[in-house]
Amino acid sequence: xxxxxxxxxxxxxxxxxxxxxxxxxxxxxxxxxxxxxxxxxxxxxxxxxxxxxxxxxxxxxxxxxxxxxxxxxxxxxxxxxxxxxxxxxxxxxxxxxxxxxxxxxxxxxxxxxxxxxxxxxxxxxxxxxxxxxxxxxxxxxxxxxxxxxxxxxxxxx
Amino acid sequence: xxxxxxxxxxxxxxxxxxxxxxxxxxxxxxxxxxxxxxxxxxxxxxxxxxxxxxxxxxxxxxxxxxxxxxxxxxxxxxxxxxxxxxxxxxxxxxxxxxxxxxxxxxxxxxxxxxxxxxxxxxxxxxxxxxxxxxxxxxxxxxxxxxxxxxxxxxxxxxxxxxxxxxxxxxxxxxxxxxxxxxxxxxxxxxxxxxxxxxxxxxxxxxxxxxxxxxxxxxxxxxxxxxxxxxxxxxxxxxxxxxxxxxxxxxxxxxxxxxxxxxxxxxxxxxxxxxxxxxxxxxxxxxxxxxxxxxxxxxxxxxxxxxxxxxxxxxxxxxxxxxxxxxxxxxxxxxxxxxxxxxxxxxxxxxxxxxxxxxxxxxxxxxxxxxxxxxxxxxxxxxxxxxxxxxxxxxxxxxxxxxxxxxxxxxxxxxxxxxxxxxxxxxxxxxxxxxxxxxxxxxxxxxxxxxxxxxxxxxxxxxxxxxxxxxxxxxxxxxxxxxxxxxxxxxxxxxxxxxxxxxxxxxxxxxxxxxxxxxxxxxxxxxxxxxxxxxxxxxxxxxxxxxxxxxxxxxxxxxxxxxxxxxxxxxxxxxxxxxxxxxxxxxxxxxxxxxx
Numbered sequence: 001x002x003x004x005x006x007x008x009x010x011x012x013x014x015x016x017x018x019x020x021x022x023x024x025x026x027x028x029x030x031x032x033x034x035x036x037x038x039x040x041x042x043x044x045x046x047x048x049x050x051x052x053x054x055x056x057x058x059x060x061x062x063x064x065x066x067x068x069x070x071x072x073x074x075x076x077x078x079x080x081x082x083x084x085x086x087x088x089x090x091x092x093x094x095x096x097x098x099x100x101x102x103x104x105x106x107x108x109x110x111x112x113x114x115x116x117x118x119x120x121x122x123x124x125x126x127x128x129x130x131x132x133x134x135x136x137x138x139x140x141x142x143x144x145x146x147x148x149x150x151x152x153x154x155x156x157x
Numbered sequence: 158x159x160x161x162x163x164x165x166x167x168x169x170x171x172x173x174x175x176x177x178x179x180x181x182x183x184x185x186x187x188x189x190x191x192x193x194x195x196x197x198x199x200x201x202x203x204x205x206x207x208x209x210x211x212x213x214x215x216x217x218x219x220x221x222x223x224x225x226x227x228x229x230x231x232x233x234x235x236x237x238x239x240x241x242x243x244x245x246x247x248x249x250x251x252x253x254x255x256x257x258x259x260x261x262x263x264x265x266x267x268x269x270x271x272x273x274x275x276x277x278x279x280x281x282x283x284x285x286x287x288x289x290x291x292x293x294x295x296x297x298x299x300x301x302x303x304x305x306x307x308x309x310x311x312x313x314x315x316x317x318x319x320x321x322x323x324x325x326x327x328x329x330x331x332x333x334x335x336x337x338x339x340x341x342x343x344x345x346x347x348x349x350x351x352x353x354x355x356x357x358x359x360x361x362x363x364x365x366x367x368x369x370x371x372x373x374x375x376x377x378x379x380x381x382x383x384x385x386x387x388x389x390x391x392x393x394x395x396x397x398x399x400x401x402x403x404x405x406x407x408x409x410x411x412x413x414x415x416x417x418x419x420x421x422x423x424x425x426x427x428x429x430x431x432x433x434x435x436x437x438x439x440x441x442x443x444x445x446x447x448x449x450x451x452x453x454x455x456x457x458x459x460x461x462x463x464x465x466x467x468x469x470x471x472x473x474x475x476x477x478x479x480x481x482x483x484x485x486x487x488x489x490x491x492x493x494x495x496x497x498x499x500x501x502x503x504x505x506x507x508x509x510x511x512x513x514x515x516x517x518x519x520x521x522x523x524x525x526x527x528x529x530x531x532x533x534x535x536x537x538x539x540x541x542x543x544x545x546x547x548x549x550x551x552x553x554x555x556x557x558x559x560x561x562x563x564x565x566x567x568x569x570x571x572x573x574x575x576x577x578x579x580x581x582x583x584x585x586x587x588x589x590x591x592x593x594x595x596x597x598x599x600x601x602x603x604x605x606x607x608x609x610x611x612x613x614x615x616x617x618x619x620x621x622x623x624x625x626x627x628x629x630x631x632x633x634x635x636x637x638x639x640x641x642x643x644x645x646x647x648x649x650x651x652x653x654x655x656x657x658x659x660x661x662x663x664x665x666x667x668x669x670x671x672x673x674x675x676x677x678x679x680x681x682x683x684x685x686x687x688x689x690x691x692x693x694x695x696x697x698x699x700x701x702x703x704x705x706x707x708x709x710x711x712x713x714x715x716x717x718x719x720x721x722x723x724x725x726x727x728x729x730x731x732x733x734x735x736x737x738x739x740x741x742x743x744x745x746x747x748x749x750x751x752x
Contacts, residue, residue, distance in 0.1 A: 024469060025431070027451035032393060032432050066453040066610075067434030069393055085355035086550070086586045087512035089600055123437075123604070126358040126395070127171040128512035129208025129519055140174030 007044040009052075013037050017052045027055065027063055031070060040071040076111045076118035078137045078156045085124030087131040092146075096134055097121060099149040116157065161196040162239055163217040167279065169204030169362055170397055172212040176228050177201075180212055183231035191235050200288075203278035203366015206520035207266055210250065215261070215279070222261050223248040266517050269535050271498070271524045273506050274359075274482040278366030278520075283401050286408040289369040295414055297488025301377045302422040307337055310381045316492030318504040319484070323349055323440070323477030324555065324581045325657070326503070326570035329484075335464035336382040336472040344384035345468045346375045347475040349445055350391035350398070353437035354553035355604065357584035359508040360478035362520050364391070364398040367482065368405035372415060372428060374484035378474055379426040387428040388468070390445055394435065402430060437554075437608035440582075441656045442475045444610070455610050456656035477582070479508055499525030503569035507580070513550075513587040516541045523568075530564040533587060544589035548672070552581030554601045554608075555661030557668025558594070577668045579661070593690035594673040595680055599627040601665035605658060616659025619650040623666055632693040635681040640670060689751040692736045696752045699740075701726040703748035710740035710749060 009017075016033050020026040030053065034045050041064050050057040064070045080100065084093045097108060100119055104112055111118040127133050130142025134149075136156050144152070166172075166181045181201050188194040205213045210224035214234065221244050223234070230248060237243045250264055261267055272278075281288035289295070301310055314330035321327045336344060348371055352360040364371065375387045391399055406428060409415035417425045431449050433439055439448045443457040446468050467473025483505060487495045496504045503525040509532065512518050516538035523532060529549055533539065540546050548558040557578035559566070566572050573580050588597065606620040623646055626639050647663030654660045670677060679687050686694040699710075699719075706724040711717075718734045721727030729740070741749040 025449050025451035028434055028448065029432060029451075032434070062453055063451070067436050069433075069435035086553070086584070086600070087356045087518070089355075090513050090586070090588065090592055090597075122394075123353070123435075124355040124358070125170075126361050127174050127208070128356055128358060128510060129171050129211065130174065131512065131518070133174075142171075142174060 007038075007042060007048055009034075009045075009048060010037060014052070017049070021053055027053065027060065028067075031060075031064060035070060040074050042072075042074075074111070075120075077116050079118050079120060080106075080153075081120045081122045081125070081135045083123070083125045083127075083131070083133040084121045085128065085131075087128040088124075088133055091131040093121075093132045095146050096132055096144055096149060099146045100153070103150055103153060117153070160198040161193075162198075162219075164197060164199045164234075165202050165215040165217070165279065166199065167203075167205045167211060167213040168201035168283075168397075169208070169211075169278075169365055170358070170395075171204070171208040173397065175212045177212040179228040180214065180226055180231060183228050184214075184235065187231045187235040188239075191240060193235065193239055197235075197239055200282045201284075202281060203283050204275075204362040204520055205279040206270075206275065206362070206522075207264075207517065208520065209516070209518040213279075214248075219244070220261055222250045222264065224250045265538065266519065266521075266536055269527065269531055270522050271506055272522050273486050273495075273498070274363060274479050274508050275366065275520065275522045276486065277370065278362060281367070283366050283368055284404050286369060286405065286412060286414075289367070293489050294369055294485070295373055297485040298373050298376055298380075298414065299420065300488055301380050302420060302424060307381045307383075310377065310488075311337065313487060313492040314484075317487045317495040318492075319480065319487060319495065320503060320570060321477060322479035322483075322507065322582070324552070324579065326580060329476060329480055332464045332474055332476070333378060333381055335462065336384075336474045339465055339472040341472055343386075343469075343471045344382055345471055345473040346378045346382070346384045346387040347446070347449070347463075347468065347473055348375055348387070348389040348391075348481055349440065349442065349475055349477045350389055350395075351433045351440045351445060352392060352395075352478070352582065353433075353440045353608075354582050354584045356512050356586050357510045357553060357582055359510055359520060359583045361392075361395050361398050363478050363482050363508070364395070365401055368398075368402045369409065370485050371402075371478060371481045372405055372409055374476075374481040375428060376415065376419065376426045377484060377488060378476075380424055382472070382474055384472075384474070385425045385427070387426065388431050388449055389428060390431050390433060390439070390449055392435070393432040399430060399432070406430075436610075437604070438610045438656070438658050441658055444656070445475065446473065453610070455612050456658070458655060479583070500567065500569045502571045507568065507583060509583045509585040511537050511585050511587070514541050514544060514589040514592070515539070515587040525569045526567040528565050528567050529559060532568075532585065533564065537587065540587065540589050542589075544591060547588045547590055547592060548594070550578075550586040550588065550597070550665075551584065552579040552661075552664070553584045554605045555579060555657065555664055556581045556584075557664050558588075558597075558672055560672050577664075577671060579664070591688050591690075593631075593686050593688040594669045594676050595627065595631055595686075596690045598665045598669045599624065599631060602627060602662065605662040609658065609662075613653070613655040613659060615650045615653035616655070616662060619646050619654075620659070620662050622646050623650075623663060627666070630677065630680050631686070631691040633680070633684045635677075637678075637681055639681065640674075640677060643667075643670065685752065695736050695738075696731065697729055697734060697736065697738070697740060698750055698752065699727050699729060700748045700750050703746050705746060705748075707745075709745070710743050713739050713743045715739065 214223040319329045439454040444454040448454040463473045508522045711719040718730045
């Protein structure tokens with residue numbers, strides 16, 4: 001096991017896991033907290049959760065890979081989400097993704113070489129009135145046109 | 158202390174995304190700066206529903222409805238409206254006939270609506286329990302605790318005729334009664350707030366705008382069936398709703414409306430939030446329960462139904478957010494009152510998220526029995542950009558399309574199934590002539606294939622096979638035989654899948670084949686996509702009569718497929734064209750045509 005990088009959990013995270021350890025059905029809540037702190041769930045982090053909760057790694061990995069929300073790779077400094085819910089899809093969500101790919105050479109699920117941006121296609125951010133919608137680092141941009149994409153990413157470059 | 162004016166600022170997710178919080182802050186600042194802070198109360202409310210026009214600010218008592226407000230408008234709103242009593246005409250919804258159409262009740266978007274579930278959204282501050290209580294909040298709980306037996310409560314729900322709003326429409330009183338009748342010392346109450354249907358946000362807005370109504374209803378259920386613990390399973394993608402629920406739970410505990418010995422009745426009930434993690438299948442009740450237990454969200458065979466054997470094997474009542482939000486009203490106004498709203502088969506109202514190619518996107522609540530035409534044209538204002546109506550899709554990835562011919566169908570649970578769609582959770586997506594129906598079917602199918610948990614073969618393999626065939630059709634390689642195959646596989650999935658996700662996944666395909674067979678045939682036989690959506694079937698060409706030879710398209714073409722001298726007609730070399738459509742976007746003369 002020596003070739004596995006050590007991962008450090010903050011004291012708050014460790015305390016949270018201890019608090020939840022005795023609660024039934026704690027695993028998903030714990031994984032949310034880990035992702036909140038680390039941005040994703042690495043294999044090493046999963047190992048650590050297995051140890052702290054005393055649950056087999058296979059169980060944890062099974063859950064992590066089942067749910068879309070949990071990320072297995074480190075996202076970019078600015079995570080871009082483009083909504084592909086039905087309303088956004090009909091109003092040109094895919095064109096925004098294509099434009100981002102053109103501008104940043106960034107495909108869905110990838111990170112730019114400089115680590116600044118990552119791109120995710122998501123289902124419904126819940127602002128269908130603003131379709132098509134994209135978010136960058138949590139900031140929402142509505143009624144986005146292809147021409148606005150360059151301006152939006154420039155704000156975060 | 159009475160205030161001279163009340164300013165309501167929409168704090169729903171869509172408006173917050175357009176800087177509603179900054180508007181709220183600026184209004185507070187301006188009131189202070191202009192010396193009216195003591196005379197005006199500013200409240201951040203839940204969603205007004207009219208998202209197309211957001212951010213929205215409403216000023217009472219004049220009932221002025223300001224739309225598309227910007228943070229920098231705060232100064233003018235205070236100095237003009239509040240200080241001088243003059244409405245800021247340029248921000249009113251209908252500028253031409255300002256005063257006449259400025260009132261909420263004059264706005265067509267609201268006229269045919271009837272709000273039960275959304276009764277408090279846009280009226281109260283969802284972060285203040287006193288405002289909920291002031292609007293009859295927690296009176297239903299009081300009645301349930303001190304005046305009614307469990308049997309009375311179930312009888313009231315039966316009289317009301319309330320059916321589950323999550324999609325299936327199962328009578329709520331029956332669920333509650335099943336759980337009540339099982340003898341067990343531990344039972345659970347669960348709120349399904351895992352709103353995964355793309356294009357739907359009814360539940361999120363309800364929780365953001367009126368969280369206490371769900372807490373109150375769950376507590377009433379706890380008392381009825383004999384449960385002391387509740388869970389709200391909510392999408393992690395809804396941080397604002399989670400935040401407001403947490404505040405609401407805290408305040409309810411402080412007021413003795415949640416927790417131990419509620420209102421001194423000796424009844425204990427508390428609620429915990431559990432987060433989803435982005436799995437659509439977890440909206441299915443047995444999968445949802447697995448997920449609360451911390452496992453992979455795989456559906457389980459039913460029976461046993463959760464009402465009898467649910468969370469950790471205990472009797473569990475699980476209802477959707479909208480169903481819960483109806484219950485406090487039924488308790489205060491009575492089942493009889495509720496049963497008179499809507500149709501015989503489906504009483505009450507239904508909230509829809511009206512989106513897509515519609516003029517007024519937003520959240521609408523209408524009595525059951527309202528026709529689709531009323532929703533699309535009277536409330537929604539018709540199709541945006543003067544395009545032609547094509548279809549409405551209801552029920553999300555489980556539903557089907559409804560065409561022009563059926564627009565006058567009064568909506569209820571039964572009628573939508575009869576015309577080949579379903580109620581679903583309430584997404585209503587309007588499509589216009591520019592949308593390709595085969596592409597839409599493929600979109601939904603890709604969604605369900607992606608979200609299939611993989612447990613049962615009909616869903617896992619059937620869904621993938623359907624997608625492959627649709628892919629074949631949209632790339633111009635389809636055969637007429639494929640249409641039969643789609644139907645055969647779809648039928649097998651419908652009969653053989655374990656849960657509703659697989660059983661309903663073929664619906665978008667089957668219903669579009671039924672209503673738009675011509676369009677499928679155009680893709681298969683003529684190898685064309687009538688709306689020009691399916692790139693592989695599209696052919697761009699330049700109309701010689703319109704082309705003036707400006708060379709703009711030739712310069713923009715990324716593969717140099719366009720040739721032609723200046724002031725001469727240009728030609729696209731079809732063997733080089735990659736169908737990116739840049740030429741069409743570039744041409745100012747409409748000379749590039751799509752076939």
